[in-house]
Amino acid sequence: MSASPNxxxxxxxxxxxxxxGAGFAGMYMLHKLRGQGxxxxxxxxxxxxxxxxxxxxxxxxxxxxxxxxxxxxxxxELQQEWDWSxxxxxxxxxxxxxxxxxxxxxLRPDIQFSTRVExxxxxxxxxxxxxxxxxxxxxxxxFVVLATGCLSNARMPEIRGLAGFKGKVYHTGHWPHETVxxxxxxxxxxxxxxxxxxxxxxxxEQASHLTVFQRTxxxxxxxxxxxxxxxxxxxxxxxxxxxRHFARxxxxxxxxxxxxxxxxxDDGDNERRSKYEARWNHGGLTFMSVYNNLALDKIAxxxxxxxxxxxxxxxxxxxxxxxxLQPNNHxxxxxxxxxDTEYFSTFNRPxxxxxxxxxxxxxxxxxxxxRIGVKDYEVDALVLATGFDAMTGSVAxxxxxxxxxxxxxxxxxxxxxxxxxxxxxxxxxxxxITGPGSPSVLSNMMVSIEQHVDWITDCVxxxxxxxxAAMEATKDxxxxxxxxxxxxxxxxxxxxxxxxxxxxxVPGKPRIFMPYIGGVGPYRxxxxxxxxxxxxxxxxxxxxxxxxVAAS
Ligand code: NAP
Numbered sequence: 135m136s137a138s139p140n141x142x143x144x145x146x147x148x149x150x151x152x153x154x155g156a157g158f159a160g161m162y163m164l165h166k167l168r169g170q171g172x173x174x175x176x177x178x179x180x181x182x183x184x185x186x187x188x189x190x191x192x193x194x195x196x197x198x199x200x201x202x203x204x205x206x207x208x209x210x211e212l213q214q215e216w217d218w219s220x221x222x223x224x225x226x227x228x229x230x231x232x233x234x235x236x237x238x239x240x241l242r243p244d245i246q247f248s249t250r251v252e253x254x255x256x257x258x259x260x261x262x263x264x265x266x267x268x269x270x271x272x273x274x275x276x277f278v279v280l281a282t283g284c285l286s287n288a289r290m291p292e293i294r295g296l297a298g299f300k301g302k303v304y305h306t307g308h309w310p311h312e313t314v315x316x317x318x319x320x321x322x323x324x325x326x327x328x329x330x331x332x333x334x335x336x337x338x339e340q341a342s343h344l345t346v347f348q349r350t351x352x353x354x355x356x357x358x359x360x361x362x363x364x365x366x367x368x369x370x371x372x373x374x375x376x377x378r379h380f381a382r383x384x385x386x387x388x389x390x391x392x393x394x395x396x397x398x399x400d401d402g403d404n405e406r407r408s409k410y411e412a413r414w415n416h417g418g419l420t421f422m423s424v425y426n427n428l429a430l431d432k433i434a435x436x437x438x439x440x441x442x443x444x445x446x447x448x449x450x451x452x453x454x455x456x457x458x459l460q461p462n463n464h465x466x467x468x469x470x471x472x473x474d475t476e477y478f479s480t481f482n483r484p485x486x487x488x489x490x491x492x493x494x495x496x497x498x499x500x501x502x503x504x505r506i507g508v509k510d511y512e513v514d515a516l517v518l519a520t521g522f523d524a525m526t527g528s529v530a531x532x533x534x535x536x537x538x539x540x541x542x543x544x545x546x547x548x549x550x551x552x553x554x555x556x557x558x559x560x561x562x563x564x565x566x567i568t569g570p571g572s573p574s575v576l577s578n579m580m581v582s583i584e585q586h587v588d589w590i591t592d593c594v595x596x597x598x599x600x601x602x603a604a605m606e607a608t609k610d611x612x613x614x615x616x617x618x619x620x621x622x623x624x625x626x627x628x629x630x631x632x633x634x635x636x637x638x639x640v641p642g643k644p645r646i647f648m649p650y651i652g653g654v655g656p657y658r659x660x661x662x663x664x665x666x667x668x669x670x671x672x673x674x675x676x677x678x679x680x681x682x683v684a685a686s
Contacts, residue, residue, distance in 0.1 A: 149175045151594070152265050152275035154251045154532070156241075157185015158232065159567040159583045160281035162208065165239050166591045172598075175275070176245040177267060183245070184232035185283045187225055191309035192329060192517070193336035195225035196359070198419060198473040199578045202370045203389060204228075206235065207378045208584055214371055222359045222418075222473070253533040254278050256562060261603040261676065263563065277594055280529055280566045284575045287527030289640060291324065291520045295498040295505075302515045306333060307522060316340040320512060322504050324496075325519030326352055331472040333519060335480040344486045345511050347496065347504060350632075351461040353442050354472035358417030381581050386653035388578030391420045397427035398434035410441040422467045429467055429626045429651075439466040449478040458490050464631035470575070487511075524634040525570045525648045526550050536561035549637070549646035553607035553615045553671055554661055556586065562606040565590050570648040571619050575635070577654045585654075589661050593669065603676035611671025623647035 151167055153160045156178035167174045180188045197204045201218040216234065219227060236242055250268040257264060262274045288307030290296075296303070304314065306329035321341040323330055326348045338344045370377070377390040385391070398406060413421045427434045443460040450456035459478060480486055494506050503510035523530070526546060534542040537560045545551065545560060552558045555572025556565055567586045568574035574582055597605060623629055629636065629647050637643035650657060664670050 147175070147271075147273040148262075149173045149273065149275045151175075151277045151279060152177065152251070152254075152263065152273065153279045153281050155185060155281040155283060155286075155528075156180075156183045156236075156245050156247070157188070157281060157283050157286070158206070158580060159283070159587065160185070160245075160279075161232070161235060161239075161241055162206065162583060162587045163279055163281055163567065163590070164241055164244055166208070166587050167594070168244065170591060170595055172594065174244055175273065176241075176281075177249045177251050177265075178245055178247050179250040179268075181247045182229075182233070183236045183241070184229045185281075186286050186307075187228045187232060189286060189288070189309070190307055190329070191225055191311065192304070192306040192333045192519075193314070193340075194332040194334075194475070195306075195309075195329070196220075196222045196332065196357075197228060198222065198328065198357070199389060199580075200418065201228075202362075202367070203377065203381065203578055204580050205231065206580060206584065207374070207381075209239075210374070212238065213374055217367060218362055220359055220361055222357050251532055253535075254564070255535045256537065256564070258537060261562070277563045277565065279590060280532075280564070280569070282528035282532075284525045284568055284579075285522045287523040287531065289521055289523050289527070291518060292641070293324075293496055293499055295500055298501055299499050299516060300501045301513060304515070304517050306330070306517065306519045316515060318342050319514040321345070321515050321517060322347060322511060322513035323517045323519055324491075324504075325521065326350065327519060327521055328470060328472045329521070330517075330519030331474045331477045333517065334486075335474070335476045337517065338480045338483055338486050342485060345489055345504070345513065346481075346486065347489050347491045347511075348458065349491050349495075350463065350469075351459050352469060352472050353439065353461050353466045354474040354477050355414065355419070355421045355442070356417045357473045357475050358415070359475055381578060381654070382585065382658060383655050385581075385655055387419075387423075387576060388573070388581030388654045389419065391423055394423055394426040396425060397431065398425040398437045399427075399431070400425075406437055407441065410438060414441075414445065418473055419471060422471060429628065432465060432627060435465040435467070435627055442466060446478050449482075451482045455481050455488050458488055464633070465627040468626075468628045468631035469633040470635075521634055521639055523640050523643070524637075525575065526637075527640075529566065529569075534561065534564070536564070547644075549644040550648060551612055551616050553612040554664065555650060556589070556661075557605075557607040557672070559607045559609045559612045562604040571615060572650050573652070573654050573657050574649050576649045576651055581654060585658055585661070589665065592665060596665075596669070597674060600674075601677050602674045605669070605672050605674045607672055615671075618652075619650050620647065622650065622652045626651055 150172040151174045153163050153176040156176050160176050164174050164176050201223040253266040255264045263278045266272045288305045317340045320343045322345045324347045380390045381388045409424050413424045446460050447456045497505045503512045550570035552571040555569040568582050632638035636645050
């Protein structure tokens with residue numbers, strides 16, 4: 135850090151890089167940049183590290199990528215020494231891991247907690263960002279890195295009367311730190327995405343009665359979570375070089391798994407069914423990689439969707455409840471597939487009711503009930519599992535202005551525009567980690583985070599070595615990338631679903647397929663090629679102006 139006098143004569147803290155957010159992206163960004171000798175300050179609005187795992191403390195929250203893979207790979211010592219207790223770690227354990235990393239790499243001294251970044255403005259004369267914080271302070275930095283997370287801006291539903299409800303209201307994405315005990319209570323859960331599907335079975339065990347309000351049924355595959363034995367951990371650790379290499383370079387989604395070599399229609403009914411059965415019994419996200427054309431061919435996709443619908447009918451005793459739980463308005467996998475523990479069988483419990491709010495929407499929430507038509511479903515507590523303003527929501531909350539005073543919100547009014555999901559034209563020296571236009575949420579986030587952090591670090595080091603002042607995506611490169619992202623998405627079934635990938639869950643949000651679906655391995659290759667060609671598609675300008683250093 136350095137300090138230089140500002141116009142009022144007071145010293146302004148100045149950093150090479152300001153990082154926004156201390157989740158897994160921000161923590162690794164700090165570690166990596168600091169290792170290269172950059173001065174870095176991280177601002178985090180929570181009072182601890184962990185990002186999404188800091189906020190999402192709802193009952194049943196756990197990872198849907200196996201923990202031996204949903205973990206940092208940048209330090210072999212770290213991955214060899216950390217003991218994951220279960221195949222899919224629960225949220226408290228993931229948060230403990232984040233805290234362990236913060237301590238092990240001594241990150242905390244460079245993180246300012248309980249501080250939001252309110253504004254960031256680029257000064258075209260100095261080529262510096264001026265960053266205004268919620269504590270009223272302004273700091274300057276040559277680079278700003280948004281490590282704000284893709285799913286961290288919890289979205290409250292707009293339901294009449296919600297504010298007047300007299301019981302407790304919880305959002306899964308903003309869960310209290312203290313234990314919430316629903317014992318003896320009548321609980322209503324609104325929303326049946328991953329968060330609802332994970333929390334429903336756990337809440338059902340506590341509540342006197344649980345009513346699940348479902349607007350859209352979702353496909354869910356059993357996790358078959360289990361305790362990891364020491365032998366299993368050791369076996370996995372021994373093959374880490376192969377696992378990590380595959381996830382980074384060869385995979386499409388950052389997950390080590392068998393690569394399918396045939397399409398669903400290449401097998402006969404019996405063979406196909408037995409493959410689905412085997413994947414169902416194995417559990418987890420790899421269900422969707424049993425064949426190579428499930429995301430591309432609707433008829434192929436239907437075979438997998440029908441299999442899951444049949445499973446739901448087998449598990450759920452009441453035929454009408456089973457029918458309602460069977461998804462029927464989107465191809466399987468085009469909304470993020472859910473991974474559950476006993477979700478469908480929970481509806482066989484006598485204390486659980488499913489209410490279809492697609493055909494009969496919630497009219498209002500009264501002081502003590504959810505009103506649908508003439509019926510009041512009385513509840514003592516409400517759990518809103520209603521999701522996030524994904525991918526752009528957290529960025530949009532910061533007032534970011536680039537060249538000519540244009541704000542990022544103005545530029546992205548019709549949907550996010552980036553080059554490689556890393557930078558947006560008109561906003562020099564501003565990086566986004568796992569931003570829209572990169573594989574991000576379609577991948578194991580850890581793999582994508584590490585790739586972006588490594589790329590950004592190489593890039594700013596390249597600039598430092600050449601004393602370059604500013605770097606910016608060109609309009610032409612950005613336009614071509616946006617077109618490519620759309621073209622690849624349009625060649626799949628994904629745009630057929632009203633998903634948060636499309637921004638469809640937020641009223642008024644432009645419908646654009648936000649993540650890049652071209653695959654983690656190919657995407658990495660593209661980014662590496664861009665760097666190898668001297669950062670093709672970016673302009674790097676000017677010799678750096680000497681910054682006055684008043685104190686250090
Ligand atoms: P989500 O997938 O967006 O699901 C939100 C649910 O709330 C949907 O069922 C939605 O219905 C419903 N909803 C929203 N607004 C509503 C309203 N006004 N009235 C009634 N229902 C409403 O959100 P999420 O479950 O929090 O999951 C988001 C993403 O976070 C996941 O897809 C996943 O990527 C990630 N996540 C991961 C894990 C994990 O790793 N294990 C766990 C949780 C979340 P519609 O579908 O009809 O809009």
